[in-house]
Amino acid sequence: MTEMTHPALPVLEEAIRQATGSDFRPSLCAAAGGGCISETFTIGDGRQRYFVKLGTAADASLFSAEAEGLGAIAASGSFRTPAVIAQGSDAQHAFLVLEHLELRxxxxxxxxxxxxxxxxxxxxxxxxxxxxxxxxxxxxxxxxxxxxxxxxxxxxxxxxxxxxxxxxxxxxxxxxxxxxxxxxxxxxxxxxxxxxxxxxxxxxxxxxxxxxxxxxxxxxxxxxxxxxxxxxxxxxxxxxxxxxxxxxxxxxxxxxxxxxxxxxxxxxxxxxxxxxxxxxxxxxxxxxxxxxxxxxxxxxxxxx
CATH class of the missing domain: 3.90.1200.10 (Aminoglycoside phosphotransferase (APH), C-terminal lobe)
Known part of the structure; x- marks a missing residue:
């Protein structure tokens, strides 16, 4: 994956720090595939990696619904789903931060x-x-x-x-x-x-x-x-x-x-x-x- 920078990184960093109670400070931001609806990438600090979906502020309700759906499936005890780490929005962006899973x-x-x-x-x-x-x-x-x-x-x-x-x-x-x-x-x-x-x-x-x-x-x-x-x-x-x-x-x-x-x-x-x-x-x-x-x-x- 190609390393990149992104203007939303400070907002994501703060959201992850608050959600996890950690001193997370991203050193890697890499584009991920599969994002036909939103921008997708992974961010990490050498210890933890997260999968991020990023859209416009208008996408906040879309990401909230996705987080709720993942929670409902997880609560059923059926499938493994990526845990929801953080979600939110500011004036420019809405985002959903998920547990990073190695998938095939x-x-x-x-x-x-x-x-x-x-x-x-x-x-x-x-x-x-x-x-x-x-x-x-x-x-x-x-x-x-x-x-x-x-x-x-x-x-x-x-x-x-x-x-x-x-x-x-x-x-x-x-x-x-x-x-x-x-x-x-x-x-x-x-x-x-x-x-x-x-x-x-x-x-x-x-x-x-x-x-x-x-x-x-x-x-x-x-x-x-x-x-x-x-x-x-x-x-x-x-x-x-x-x-x-x-x-x-x-x-x-x-x-x-x-x-x-x-x-x-x-x-x-x-x-x-x-x-x-x-x-x-x-x-x-x-x-x-x-x-x-x-x-x-x-x-x-x-x-x-």
């Missing part, structure tokens, strides 16, 4: 199976209602929450509808919106014989947010936590490259999925594709339209 991607069948066991444990952490006590974020997009007892209504009103509305505001109208209007009315048909429990979800579980530590501990980060259908995490895990096949086999062995999962998987995938459309632009439009159209076609066959 899941590689072996054994690591995939172990990750599945920890995910089952996370999903067996149940809430009283679907949702979360307040809104948070999916990537940089706002994620509406609140709490409710009807999962299909929650997913329509708090997940899909806001994404379709954002897409329309960004100029993605036409056939996507026509398919979206049809789909929003039909979603309850996917839940006539399926009643999910309100499981604690990571919420943004693609392979880039999963790893193992140097000691082999399954680890997750960058969550968008809420209580919802565990199938939603499984569906997200299959997007953008997926996990080792042993992960899926081990999860299904520990907690089998409902026979209609493959169809609902399309619904849950659509949420994330729409979000990518809204965050990153037109390259995701074709897939968003394909998923919306396919779901409508399959739900039309159900009615017939």
């Amino acid at each position: 991607a899941l590689a072996s069948a054994a690591e995939g199976a172990a990750f599945a066991e920890h995910l089952v444990q996370l999903h067996r952490t149940l809430g009283e209602h679907f949702g979360w006590r307040h809104d948070n974020f999916i990537g940089r997009s706002p994620q509406r929450n609140g709490e409710g007892d009807n999962w299909s209504a929650f997913f329509v009103d708090r997940r899909l509808r806001p994404q379709f509305e954002m897409a329309k505001a960004k100029g993605f109208g036409g056939e996507l919106q026509r398919q979206g209007e049809r789909l929003l009315a039909r979603v309850p048909a996917l839940f006539l014989d399926y009643r999910p429990q309100p499981s604690l979800l990571h919420g943004d579980l693609w392979h880039g947010n999963a790893a193992v530590t140097a000691a082999g501990e399954p680890t997750v980060f960058d969550p968008a936590v809420h209580y919802g259908d565990r199938e939603a995490d499984l569906a997200m895990s299959e997007l953008f490259g997926g996990f080792p096949s042993a992960f899926y086999a081990a999860y299904r062995s520990a907690w089998p999925l409902n026979e209609d999962y493959e169809q609902r998987k399309l619904l849950y995938s659509l949420y994330h594709i729409l979000n990518h459309l809204n965050l990153f632009g037109r390259s995701y439009l074709r897939e968003a339209l394909r998923l919306s159209t396919r779901l409508n076609e399959e739900l039309s066959l159900r009615r017939d």
Whole structure:
């Protein structure tokens, strides 16, 4: 990594000193990869190293939600998560300082199976209602929450509808919106014989947010936590490259999925594709339209 200096270092230094009660004085500041939403780097003093996320002052609520999500997952006793060291903001910057972990991607069948066991444990952490006590974020997009007892209504009103509305505001109208209007009315048909429990979800579980530590501990980060259908995490895990096949086999062995999962998987995938459309632009439009159209076609066959 390339050493660097940064104008926010004095603020970070003071925050870490106060949070840890130490005399931390950084001698290393090095850029880190993986920061498509915020600036990321590590800082250290030769004894301790920390992973830092830095954004504008407007990002304070985003970092607060991330810290809360990491805490919720850690409290479940399921995954290893980086500990939150400090968070805060000044007139220019918002920041989140995390424990620095040496991480690597899941590689072996054994690591995939172990990750599945920890995910089952996370999903067996149940809430009283679907949702979360307040809104948070999916990537940089706002994620509406609140709490409710009807999962299909929650997913329509708090997940899909806001994404379709954002897409329309960004100029993605036409056939996507026509398919979206049809789909929003039909979603309850996917839940006539399926009643999910309100499981604690990571919420943004693609392979880039999963790893193992140097000691082999399954680890997750960058969550968008809420209580919802565990199938939603499984569906997200299959997007953008997926996990080792042993992960899926081990999860299904520990907690089998409902026979209609493959169809609902399309619904849950659509949420994330729409979000990518809204965050990153037109390259995701074709897939968003394909998923919306396919779901409508399959739900039309159900009615017939």
